[in-house]
Amino acid sequence: MIDDVILHIGMHKTGSTSIQAALNGYDSDSVRYAQLGMENHSLPLHALFNPDPYRHPAIANLGMKKWQISVSRTIWKWRLAMELRRPAGRLILSGEDISTLPAQGVANLRAALFGHSRSVTVTAFIRDPVSYPSSAYTEHLKSGMAAPKIQSPRYRQRFAKFLEQFTRDACLFIPYLPELLKNGCVVADFCHRLGIPEAGTKPDGRKNERPTLESLQLLAHFNQHGCKGKASRHGFMATQRLIASLNTIGSTKFNLATGEVDATLDWKDIAWAKHHLGIDFDIDALLKEHTATEQVDLRDISGQTVAELKQLLDHSKIPWRGSDSTVDLLNRLYRRHLRDCRFDAPLGLSWRPAAI
Numbered sequence: 001m002i003d004d005v006i007l008h009i010g011m012h013k014t015g016s017t018s019i020q021a022a023l024n025g026y027d028s029d030s031v032r033y034a035q036l037g038m039e040n041h042s043l044p045l046h047a048l049f050n051p052d053p054y055r056h057p058a059i060a061n062l063g064m065k066k067w068q069i070s071v072s073r074t075i076w077k078w079r080l081a082m083e084l085r086r087p088a089g090r091l092i093l094s095g096e097d098i099s100t101l102p103a104q105g106v107a108n109l110r111a112a113l114f115g116h117s118r119s120v121t122v123t124a125f126i127r128d129p130v131s132y133p134s135s136a137y138t139e140h141l142k143s144g145m146a147a148p149k150i151q152s153p154r155y156r157q158r159f160a161k162f163l164e165q166f167t168r169d170a171c172l173f174i175p176y177l178p179e180l181l182k183n184g185c186v187v188a189d190f191c192h193r194l195g196i197p198e199a200g201t202k203p204d205g206r207k208n209e210r211p212t213l214e215s216l217q218l219l220a221h222f223n224q225h226g227c228k229g230k231a232s233r234h235g236f237m238a239t240q241r242l243i244a245s246l247n248t249i250g251s252t253k254f255n256l257a258t259g260e261v262d263a264t265l266d267w268k269d270i271a272w273a274k275h276h277l278g279i280d281f282d283i284d285a286l287l288k289e290h291t292a293t294e295q296v297d298l299r300d301i302s303g304q305t306v307a308e309l310k311q312l313l314d315h316s317k318i319p320w321r322g323s324d325s326t327v328d329l330l331n332r333l334y335r336r337h338l339r340d341c342r343f344d345a346p347l348g349l350s351w352r353p354a355a356i
Helices: 016-023 042-049 057-062 066-085 096-100 103-114 132-142 155-166 186-194 213-225 233-246 258-264 267-276 283-289 303-315 326-344
Strands: 004-008 031-033 090-094 120-126 171-175
Touching (some): 016 090, 016 186, 042 066, 042 103, 057 233, 066 103, 096 155, 103 155, 120 186, 132 258, 155 171, 155 267, 171 186, 213 303, 233 303, 258 283, 303 326
Parallel strands (some): 004 090, 120 171
8 A cells, every 4th residue: 555645736837747747757665656658647537537527628639539538548547556556655646637627526536546545645836816817828828719718726616625625734735936946946846845855856858938929929810710620639739839839939928917917816715725725925016026017919910920930931841922811821830730740640550548
């Protein structure tokens, strides 16, 4: 039996991907990172414990068929069972989307974990309510939305169900503020707080790829008018490559306007987080630090941005016509990525249900 399961549940936009990349494959005498076929355990745990996994966005974006989900669930169930049955001091499960499991899904997950572990430690980095809306808005654009709604963190909706199932003493909530992190690094802070030796972690070689305003304007335009077609694995991969390509365009930092952010502040929810999570953000100070003051229109794509898009096509050796509209140019770039994805990973040869 495992002594303790470390259940890392996000939140979104708090360095979860860096933690997963650094700890994937970690296996010391006392701590092991669960190997479920992918670094991020969100999708496997939703597939196994969510009463309605078919509504999970990742499954929808990948265009998975029910038989594929069924096969994947069988493999993920076997892999999780093997991880839980292997003797270990502590086992790490990590996925920022675990916090979106419905209450029954959290109850199902708790029952499975306590069947093989003496204890469970739930941990989450908490994003402040001023910076969160801009980050969430960006992620929704990257997921395919043309005009996302501006959202608050919804702390109570995310975390109350975990407090109910695992109790407050078993939960560790950490404010995600760079000045409070060990060495300003979320991986170092995570390991320090949970007693994980950093010697076995892998360096995160990725750079901060925060999208620019110009790239988000182009992405929103593509989401609304582009030729994405039906959801599929290749389409999902091509969209991710398109986003990475567009990130090279422009240099303007994107933030929602201060007035837009202020309108999302849910003071009851913020008070709930202070009382139940022990998180007390200085909202006034955070609003003063917020850099954007004027509302930005994502539809206002400048001529300079279009010129940079054409340069990107030229650099990628993608032919285009002088009569092409902005969406025509974006479609050309997307189709090239789609073609490359089909060549690099043909479905019939490389589809693996446990690591889609």
